[in-house]
Amino acid sequence: MTQLALVIDLNVCVGCHACVTSCKQWNTSGSAGPLVDDAPYGKDPRGTFFNRVQTFEVGEYPNTQTVHFPKSCLHCEDPPCVPVCPTGASYKRKEDGIVLVDYDKCIGCKYCSWACPYGAREFDEDRKVMTKCTLCVDRVTDKALPESERKPACVLACPANARLFGDVHDPESVVSTAIRERGGYALMPEWNTRPANHYLPRHRTGMTIHAEDLVRVDNPLKIDGKQPELPQQGAGREDYAT
């Protein structure tokens, strides 16, 4: 059974917010929209966005990590937002595992947003219904689009190709392969929601220098009759843990 999902590669996300506004523009004029902007030109603007990027810091200077963290509905395999909905507006599709809100059944009680441990749902103050990432169901099922474009808007937009898309129940899919090979992980697994979306961790590439790398018989200084300076303090020791 298919479970569509996103895998977000934190190793290459530079926090550009392409996923945020490409989602906004696709969905506001699409079947999931419109997405309101309150006080769009005023104090404390706040609008409905299905995807947001939070940038946060870890550690103390100089060993600081800056992490760009996009987050949208994780289309859980066991979504807590579904059983709590009094009208059945919150549902998970059998055919592809996408979790959706049926706007015509939603009464805006907000119970689902309390149940979601990820804060992935946003209440649209204009339409008075709950909204969330639809995994661009209107794109991924649209046979009129070329197959390469039957992907969520955010996936196609991402300049760093940090958002992978596919079926996490298919072991050969690009998402399953990435999770397996790169140590993809779920958010807050202790909640037993079994999120379909996964994240790929940061991976650090270092360089080892051996002492003899710096002392060479074919050193070009010798061509001009000079001797190279001997390197000081050995080689290869890095001063920061980052």
Place this chain on the structure above:
Amino acid sequence: MPATPLHDPTAPPLPGAGTEIRNTTCYMCACRCGIRVHLRQGESGPEVRYIEGNPEHPLNQGVICAKGSSGIMKQYSPARLTQPLKRKPGSERGANEFVPIDWDEAFQLLEERLRHLRATDPKKFALFTGRDQMQALTGLFARQFGTPNYAAHGGFCSVNMAAGMIYTIGGSFWEFGGPDLDRAKLFVMIGTAEDHHSNPMKIALAKFKRQGGRFIAINPVRTGYSAIADEWVPIKPGTDGALLLALVHEIMALGLYDRDFLARYTNAGQLVNQDAASDDFGLMLRNAEGDIVNPLRPHNFYWWDRLSQQPVADHAEGADPALLGRFKMPDGTPAVPAFQLLEERVRPYTAEWASGITGVPAATIRRLAHEMGITARDQKIELPIAWTDSWGKKHDSVTGNPVAFHAMRGLAAHSNGFHTIRTLAILMSLLGTIDRPGGFRHKAPYPRAVPPNARPPKGPEAVQPDTPLNGAPLGWPESPDDLFVDAQGEPVRIDKGFSWEHPLSAHGLMHNVITNAWRGDPYPIDTLLIFMANMAWNSTMNTSEVRKMLNDKREDGEYKIPFLVVCDAFQSEMTAFADLILPDTTYLERHDCMSMLDRPISEFDGPVDSVRIPVLPPTGQCKPFQEVLVELAGRLKFPAFTHADGSRKFRDYPDFIVNYETAPGSGIGFLAGWRGKGGEKSMRGEPNPRQWEMYEKNNCVFQHHMPAQLQYMRNWNDDYMRWAQGAGLRRDRDPIVIHLYSEFLQRFRLAAQGKHKGKQPPDRLRQRVMTYFDPLPFYYAPLEEQATDLSKYPLNAVTQRPMAMYHSWDSQNAWLRQIHTENYLFVNPKTAGAEGIVDGGWMWVESPWGKVRCMCRYSEAVEPGTVWTWNAIGKAAGAWNLAPDANESQRGFLLNHLIREELPVAGGGTVSNSDPITGQAAWYDVRVRIYAAGADEPQQTWPQVGAVKAVPGMVTAPKRRSWMAGLGLGRKAAP
């Protein structure tokens, strides 16, 4: 039990509303990605439903960033101007009271005034623009008008990056060239925030990391790209020159340089005159029997052949130049290879020395040099591409050393930026990475001669009534005689460009224009026409004072700058000061071209240019600025725009683009694709009347892939040079040897020493020119730092641009402003805590010139001696049609208030707060101190300025917006 959903999540929301897709080019930044614009038909005409990257476009290959994805909210922003406006008669400038007029009246006003100026004193007309891409047209307009007073924003932005590298390797970063991340193994990014080339950098960097490349970021701050670096090297602003010189020292001391590359492709082996008594001291020795190759830039140098132990013509067959040593010519003249002089220069620049200045540990500096040198040396790339160099030698392959760099404003926006960037270019050359795989690769029209051939006019006689300038208004001086000065050595330009105060000011100095015009120094002007530059707010230093200058009057009651014309798509702090406002279109409403004659979008493997076509009709009475210029040029009968019988050559801007040629019959025009009568030629050919159509059919882009043997080593690639000359990219085809040692700079020094027959600096500037025009880079602390009491102002303050906003273009955008609604001053917690400032608390940041009250944000991702903020989020109340209590004005702030455009000099007077070589605005040099705001102070940023009002033709900004294309909601952006 899940029942069938009532709402169909795949059903179109407006059934029956058809969608059309049109391709054009984005302009939410200067990256200029190809986009597909989805237009949904509604009862009130087409509206933008979606903007996505064009998968078939070579630049962005289908991706699009946050800004590009928010174009809809730019198109329908309530900040838009929609009709020409004239300052209400009797009202004061800055009171923001305007009356609508029609274009006929606007043109008539301009035509009368400009015709008079052109006929009497053309330099009284000044044209300055922001980050526009049609400098080929705006520059042409200024040249044809006959005024020297023209520049775009480069002097304010990053001219040091362009000049420092172009005067060394014949190319630079951004559109001109960049890191080959496909093949690099080590990538070092210095002083870079989000910038263009933006999407291609993101694409390439992600692939680079996935391929196992190692990415090091050197920056006082760890944001944006630096977040995914494998190593962050914090550094004090303005000290990168010290770091780079120490890296050069270590590379040279350990022999980690590519000797073969240096010997053949740089001037490392060229013999320099070291006869202290000679007037040519420090210039290259010239070989009277040598091959001159190009009389305009003679190539007859000497090498000291270490094999035969005698001087020979450079590149003599079988010779190998000594790079080190001191020699004597047969006539006794002391002769030293440039490389030896470089080695002597960097000898004191040890890692320990640099560590004290930069804050980077000495062991780290050494290790960085080792990583670069060893990676370059041991991971050589070989491509099976045969090529022939400019001296006739055939090479079986193209080789490369996989160490790449990228750098930007963090290096440039300092008064020591030129030498810092020269040092970077020298480091890249020592590692043997110029135009080689895995290193730095040029993009057409680069590489160009060192320096490129355009020169500014040489003196006031070039400025004559009713006469075009005899040269471009901007250019690249090679010697003192190229300076644009009068007989006393004083500047001819209003911004003092190309004067002895900053001779190599290739991009002008827009940051000085208003101050100089107000002061009448060097002279007063009459009309200042500003295009997409907010010189009354963020595109200026010393903002509060500049705003007063704009309103200041002469004794006779006239304004000191009598006539101010502003062309922009949006109301702003600048339009409030205008006497005449011209409403520009958005990028979706006009033609544009990304031309080889200005800043194209070339790829490494060949030239690429592109166009923008209108996908929507102009809103209201908006008219593209380019159309305004073409119309004015016709009315004023500029020769390039007028037939001999007085009739106009060009119907409109698209007609001008197709039919204009750089010279009659040259076959070179703005667009390189589909030239020739039927569009069958590339690069060069007769104008093609259907050229726009052909671009439109082809994703609005033209791309030429050069054959493999032309793609690398282009500075010295004979086949490439022949092709480039034939295609009109270069005038000549002599090799572009890298200038590790710059004898051009030495020429200016010699003039200051009195050892030059031509132009000499005024006495008050002799010492300054002598000091800074050093043929080799050296480290000096930024000028402002030297003039500041550092114990009182211990911190550096810098700004950078966020990923989701470009320049100051985006706070009127409903979606983008939700990502950055207000800006904080980011401070290291220890630094803030020492002053009793809490996270989120109100604080003051103060320089010797001004102070600002703002909010603090603790950050561990900034080195403790630096504070920083996002630039261009803080606004004046009411600007951009934002509510007067919007965050941008109440809680956001502008750092520019702290930065002065001039510095005092010892002995009285002032000098521009710029790099003394290029005039680059030194806005990252400012030193500050911080302290907590009092508990009784208002929780509001300071200073506040008078609110900017809406002007006629603007719509009321809605209090709520739910955008759905096709419902006619966009109409609310037009009256």
